[in-house]
Amino acid sequence: MFKVLTSLLRQDKRFLFGFIVMVILLAGGALAGFSPHDPRLWSVVPRDLPPSSKYWLGTNSMGQDVFWQALWAIRNSLVMAVIAVVSSRIIAVAAGLLAGYRGGLIDRVLMTVTDSFVILPLLPILILITSIFKSRLSVTSLGILLGIFGWAWDARVIRSQVLSLREREFTYTAILSGMSTGRIIFREYMPFIFPLITATAMNNMLWAIGMEVTLAVLGLVSLEVPTLGTMIHWAVNSQAMLLGIWWWILTPVVLCVFIFLALYLLSLSINQFLDPRVRVQRLQEIKG
Amino acid sequence: MKLTGRYAGLLLLVLSILVAASSLALAQIGPDIPREETLIVDILTGRNPNPRRFNAWAPGTTLDAGIQQLMLDTLWCVEYAQGEILNVVAAAPPMYNDDYTQMTVKLREGLYWSDGVAFTADDLVFTVETLKANPGMNYQAEFDMFVKEVYKTDDYTVVFELKEPNSRFHTYFLNRWGACRIMPKHIWENVDNPMAFDFYPPVSLGQYVLKDVDPGGYWFLWEKREDWERTAVGQLYGEPKPRYVLFHFYGPPERKVIAQSRHELDMCDLTMESLQASWENPGFRTYRKEYPWIVNIDPCITGITFNALVEPFDNKDVRWALALAMDIVDVMALSFDGAGVMGALLVPPTPVYLDWYYEPMEEWLREFTLDIEVDGAPFKPYDPGAAKRLADYAAGRGYDVPDDPAKQREIFGYGWWKYAPEVAAQLLERNGFSRDKDGGWLLPDGTPWKITITSHPNPAHPAYKNSFAIAQQWRRFGIEVEVVTTEQYNTLATYGQFEVSSVWPAYEPWGGHPDMYRTLRMWDSDLHRPVGEVTYGHQGRWSHPDLDVIIDKLEKIGFDDPELIPLAIEGLKITTAEMPSIATFGYPGFVGWDETYWTNYPGAENPYQQPYQHWPNFKFMLPFLEPAGNK
């Protein structure tokens, strides 16, 4: 694993870039814990100051240090995205494996449900749901909520991979040698499915972060928890653009771009490293 | 690559055509509507998804895009800038008999509907009868409950016989931000289902008539009637100046700033931030030309309401402790950069109410004590110097603030409660609250105290900023606070499913009349319902036997009785001592006016009228506007 990492770092410039940006972002998120201010308190620093040596990214109209707010935002947004990714991966893997391995009626039922989730208009439904739970939507529960809606696509990808694996020789050998289903799946299939999980995870993470921003802009999440979305929400509603407090609005936007770039480039090169076909396969799965 | 080139060329062509087309006509309004004869104003309640519905008597119809301002005049109207009640369609104030079971209304003569039919007592009688007979329509329940009979004695006199005494029956026809409006009988008598009838195109009783609507519901264009003098406002104030009035919803505040920068919006409501962003707009002005810019005559008070049925807010000491844990200067600084008029009483601190209540009660407030001792003397919570502290804050922010204490009182209010966290702590501790080692407050049962404030979801609404600012105070005091902004905050409040809410801390009084019945009645104990049921009184679900007595007395005296004010003062003393809600400051109206096309808006230097375009009173302003002479 470590060898793979070093060789990717050395030979793939995109990977190197994505890796460095990601490491910086993660370090920033970890650093948030050392913030001198409670991120939910206002009036802790003078208001509306442009970036300076004292306040690296300036201060906002609520009297908060944008730098530390941004670190908290990275931390919370990434945590939220990771929770979304993990929970959606669990559902996707379970559904994909079950449907692909068992086939028959289970497959048909599961895939119909899956396709329904692919087709349902997500934004209106998410808005409906978040406006119910908004008060209780912590970073964790928002992550889980997004996870519940973000698995369908990838379950299909995993299913078709399992389908093709099932037809391969070693499955028959394994079955004939009396291996249990669980062992077959975990010992024999996982090595093939794991790359798929990593590849789809990156995209899912991007989706989750973007969705959080949209919901926050509409004011549908817990607004005092700093995330990239709530930072944008406060900046926009305090007219940071019109009043020229550019450091406040630009910080979360630039962070969004960097997170995206890092994840995108990482996924691109990891995919290429694993199997150049995976991406196409994923996209072709749409036609279902 | 040939193909790509062709596509790019095509795209470029389309683009340039569009840009060229755009630069030809910049303005939002079409070529047939001369800009200099048009007054463009904001719509407060936003897009009207059903723009061709003018049925003002069915629930749900949007009224503030012209219906209540220009189209349907009411019998009476509150004028809160001057503190009076105007007779609009009525020729005189209502006349009650001695036991308030009969009300007689004299109507103005010489009024005509915009389709040329004369307005008479028949219209009013028909309206009341129609509404009474159609469940679901506005005022059906009220008329059913009170009106025994309604008839005319001549073409301009209507008599209401009431089922039970009601000294304030006329207020159903008194326009504050809505009232029962009158239907043109000649149109509605042919309508089968008055609930479903759209009343489009509408017939107007006001000085303007609908010319055009946006099928998308973003704007409504009204044109001055040729027979404008045959209307109530025509008789009262003469000819309105703008030939067209355009109600136009632009969206969130930044869009209004943009529209004003292009001189496509003359009057609108802004927020503190968007107001600050508007200074570069040529011709821009605010209500006050200098800091704090805001409208100080809005008859609403902001603040925070406790749910008196939820522990520990059922405890007066807790409510007071939370009030004393707030620094009003910091609250106002955080929410509106200090722009506002603070008010300690649950009465809006507008000039007329300052005269009616704050002035007479000031002495009492200064001497008022809580039953707790500080340094061996009863604690006096009132801080007459709060206005000065706010003025100092504003000066520190670089704003131009007058030094004269009297001027400061006029701008920032009379005073507020002291910022006394140590007294607050004392109040809590004597009720069994304690602090953990980090200074965080624990409930008497030893668990951490966490308060949830439910608030308005719209960042442009004062309640929104206010609740975050108040949360900051309590958080600093050591209480864990969470602010939940939700569309449902009003419903939650009505069902009592909240701890602390930013709904209006007290119901608004009339605005232009000293009667406090409208406000105090809501704390009547017989209106209160347990948590989980809809309440029809104040959402805080607080009541007090002494206040019940005062409400009863108020109910029995008329609208012009000299006892009104003394009784109300007694009631306000109770609400002050009990602190069911914390009042913070008067509703700050951030109006933004563009003087490029129109001048003589009713600003602070000449408040001849209330300053809003969304209030029904807007129509009284139109005859006084002056064209600026720009083309």
Next chain:
Amino acid sequence: MDVLRVEGLKAFYIVESAGEQRAVKAVNDVSLSVRENEVLGIAGESGCGKSTLLKSLLGNIRPPLRHMGGKVTYLQGEREVDILSLGKEERQKLMWQHISYVPQGSLSVLNPVRRIGDTFRSFVGAHLEIKKEPGRFESLVKRHLEDLGLPVDTLKAYPHQLSGGMRQRVTIALATILKPRLILADEPSTALDVVVQRGVIQLLRDIQTEQRNTIVMVTHDMAIHANISDRVAIMYAGRIIEEAPVEQIFMKPLHPYTQYLIGSLPRIGDKSHRISAPGAPPSLVSLPPGCAFHPRCPQAKPICRQEIPALSLAAKEHRVACFLAAKEDADVDSTEAAGSR
């Protein structure tokens, strides 16, 4: 007359792994000439570089494959052209009318979403003005298919609707429609069953008879070479190690590797044990010094481990690169030896 002359061609795959650049010497100093109207077979185990050689002959060198030296000269009419120094446009002009290509794996080389006829149209349209002359394309294709005995209906089909043999025939038809002087065929019959294979080879042969063109046939299958080739070149580890008329190769193979190759062929009536070369072909990344075959060669001598034998004439029309077979020609070009180390 030589229609194609390859001189000292080198084409390596440059791969980067773990930060190091490595060269996979797939075509390593190959010289070759193809005469008019002959079928030249190129044989060798898989991974010996024969397909890469063909790619290079087509001028289809794209990363990670890189041209490291040498020339590929075609004779076009009176003109000699080096395909590797041509611009893209000029190279494309040369294609199909002069040089054509029958690829391996007929399903994947046909555009899956277009009908066979459309593929013919775009291939022909790239070289002939068919838009301005309505009917010219149709009659051309029809006549060509009829000549080859293929049903004209296949034009309306999609690739996946055809059987493997039919697809391969269609691919051959596609490659030969403009009557190229030279056809480069890469394993045209691999992956087909034996009966179909024979038909496909027969088709190629018929075309060659009919159109009188030259074929370079790459396949690992010696039986096919026996069947169709006039001359055969044997490749091993990126080099040509023996080149001779087909009878010579089969009757009198000189290189020990060729001997193994021929020796391992089944023969009717011969029940003796077949011997194939011991060991596996070397990695093209790190070739053994000297003759690349020496680790597997039972007769290897010290010189074989030190110097690379040059391809030299051992008999009439028979060239071989082996110190054992051509002792008289032992002086080795030292620069080339250095280049391949």
Next chain:
Amino acid sequence: MPFLKRYLLPRIVQYLVVIFIGGTLVFIIPRLMPVDPVQQTLQRITIQGAFLDPRAIEQIRETLLELYGLKGSLMEQYFALWHRLLRGDFGPSYVQFPTPVMTLIKISLPWTVGLLVTTTVLSWTVGNILGGIAAYYSHRRWAQLMENVAMVIRPIPYYIIALALLLLLAYAVPIFPVTGGFSIGRSFVLSWGLVLDILKHAFLPALSLAIVGTATWFMTMRLLVSNLLAEDYIVYAQIAGVQDGEILYNYAIRNAMLPQVTGLTLSLGQIFGGALITETVFSYPGLGTLLYSSINSGDYNLMMGITLLSVVAIATGVLIMDLIYPFLDPRIRYE
């Protein structure tokens, strides 16, 4: 017919299941909300009415529950819903009572459809073509530049892009209108001027959608095509000297297009949910703002109407897509 049974039938079943799930979801979710439509209406009346007697409110409440059809158990309401839906009736809007939901949708739908169909199709076409070209000529500098631009634009929150465009082209350089669908006071008679006017008003929202849409399609297409470039049939055609344009369009893009067509269907279906944010930013008179305000005001019926319409539209779109897909991809037809 096996095609019918193996291909068509499952898809039709799928279609019905999706609509069923969608309908059930949009029925359940709003009822979990603490918003009480009657309360919302009462609130509006309270705001608008001068002074309601508290006792009268109780009476109004009863009347409204009756009128809104909110009396009865949830099961009864649920069956009533399907009963109505089968007749194509979404019931009355609560907030705009008694105007039918369908009427409100009909007012807003043309604007949204006009705006979104144009921009979606436009950005899909442009994005796919540019993406294909950029992948095909990936080593050229301009292609790399295009990719970098798309990569930076794509992650910027759409809201910010829209707002920035508005500030730039309606405020800083005021060449486009701030809001609305067409000029005020213009008579709604079909004419060249009106069309131009509508185009002018739609330009900024369309541009914002097109920028983001194009960037997204661009990136997907680039990825698809660059993966296809190693395909044998493309290499073969290149060797055969087939012109780049021909290969790019008929080989690379034609093949990469297949998944993109499905993507287009899905995104066209989303139209019925309205471009919620676009319409809010540009105050465009479409379904998005209608949906958003219905959520805010607890107008269940309107919410359900729009969301369900959206579900039906997407499901139908996908079904139609599935039915014509065999014509686009010959491999499926003969499977």
